[in-house]
């Protein structure tokens with residue numbers, strides 16, 4: 001049997017120098033360099049909700065736009081967590097604790113934002129049938145709300161019928177769907193065909209770990225996107241009149 005040492009892979013890709021570094025030491029090399037932003041990103045990594053809020057408060061007091069910190073500081077911290085998880089240096093509970101701290105931080109940034117929004121439009125957000133991974137969906141929902149959208153969050157493991165019924169009832173400008181597993185992402189296809197059968201031609205923006213652009217491009221209503229931070233930009237583009245073809249031209253990778 002081949003004996004693979006994950007540490008050698010980290011060394012091979014310059015994530016780890018040839019020494020016995022702890023996850024914290026590896027993370028130190030990945031955090032953003034600006035001291036305020038770094039403090040917030042680091043406290044997301046540590047899952048310290050109080051310190052996340054304290055760091056955000058200090059940064060906002062120095063004149064930084066609260067909403068910009070969602071992407072630049074909070075998500076930056078979560079990216080470090082994801083990287084270390086993927087390399088086997090962190091465990092599942094670490095991911096969940098950090099995600100909770102990040103969501104707490106997003107809520108704080110939203111409260112601190114001076115922008116007063118009238119609802120720009122309705123959006124339905126959900127995790128596909130059979131899938132309970134809802135951390136990414138929660139981030140997408142919070143980001144959309146922070147950008148002035150009225151989000152109907154249907155939750156996780158949402159039956160196809162329920163998604164379609166909500167689309168009929170609420171008449172959203174778009175749907176945002178999350179799937180983290182290769183076994184569950186096929187539910188996008190059923191949502192697509194049932195919406196079309198009901199004459200609902202609304203874009204279904206799809207993302208989450210398992211999903212690929214090729215897979216989503218096979219469905220008429222599908223728009224693929226990788227970054228949660230791009231979902232509000234897609235919604236804004238819909239309000240500016242972009243149809244599904246133009247959304248794909250703009251947001252798909254070419």
Ligand code: B12
Pocket residue numbers: 078082085086092095096099130131132133134135136137139140176177178179180181182183205206207208209210224225226227228229231
């Ligand atoms: C946390 C986690 C869990 C938690 C979920 C807790 C929760 N409330 O969500 C628990 C422990 C419950 C869990 C359970 C399971 N899990 Co799990 N889990 C993970 C893990 C480690 C992290 C996922 C996560 O939350 N990441 C952090 C968030 C912030 O990232 P995210 O969800 O990807 O979202 C980001 C983007 O994708 C994007 N995004 C998300 N949604 C959307 C939507 C749109 C429109 C856009 C544009 C972007 C976007 O924005 C987010 C921010 O960047 C992943 C491993 C991994 N590396 O992804 C495995 C993983 C997803 N799990 C996996 C599996 C197999 C399972 C189980 C089946 C395990 C089991 N045998 O029981 C069960 C599933 C049960 C079920 N029916 O769903 C596999 C899936 C494999 C596959 N490709 O099919 C993974 C990949 C682990 C692995 N490597 O094998 N899991």
